[in-house]
Amino acid sequence: MIEFCTRKRMVLAILLLFSLTVVTLIVEGRWSNNHKIAEVNAENESRCGSEVVKVIESCRQCTTFEMKSEQAYCVKTGYREKIQCGKQKDNIYKRSCKVDPWIEERKFWILELVTCIVGIGTYGIVRHRQGILDQLLMEKVNRQIAA
Template identity: 85%
Template sequence: MIEFCTRRRMVLAILVLFSLTVVTLIVEGRWSNNHKIAEVNAENESSCGSEPVKVIESCQQCSTLEINAGQVYCLKTGYREQIQCGKGKHKENVFKRSCKVDPWVEERKFWILELITCIVGIGTYGIVRHRQGILDQQLMEKVNRQIAA
């Protein structure tokens, strides 16, 4: 079946599929409400009560060790921040809690992955085309030698 497709048809099919993928990603990113990052529960605030909260360490991805240890603050979103309750600088007032990561961070990571994949694909295509040119040239030289003999 694929043997009957010309180069033009294959390129056209790939471009159509690529265009549909991009349109789907844009529509999904703009209009979808289903993929919101999980809200942080009220239990994060319960450790401080009504005291003022100061963020000591901003929202960061949990380490593999924390996730494997089953830390409660890493299980919900996979991200954590360090907070301090009250105005004192005592060690007992410092806690870690889960936090929401900005959606644009995840979107940026996705587009970087897509860009790298595209670059690798174009590079491989160039290598294949170059190799095919070498093989075609060798074949033509072989045919010319056979004709000359």
């Protein structure tokens, strides 16, 4: 079935799929982050109450041990920060923190770039191999004609 599609139709189909993918990514990027960040902020405010919160360790990705042990602060976002409630040094807690959306978006675009490079490389290898096979076929046909 795909053999009957012309090159022009294939290029148009690929461009259509690519544009739909970009539109979907833009829409998802605008809508998805707002709800998750609001939930995390509401949960984090309840632990210290009205006390002053001092961030001791900035927002970092949870370790594999913390993720496997399903710590409450790592379950929602996968990121955590250390905070100190009030002025007492004993009131140190870990809480989930919001992830900057641009970091996640950057990781995604790096993945897309690597996938695109692998796809283009694979396409080049296939075209090269097809050229070799075509050349071998032409040599075989020429030998048969000559014989």
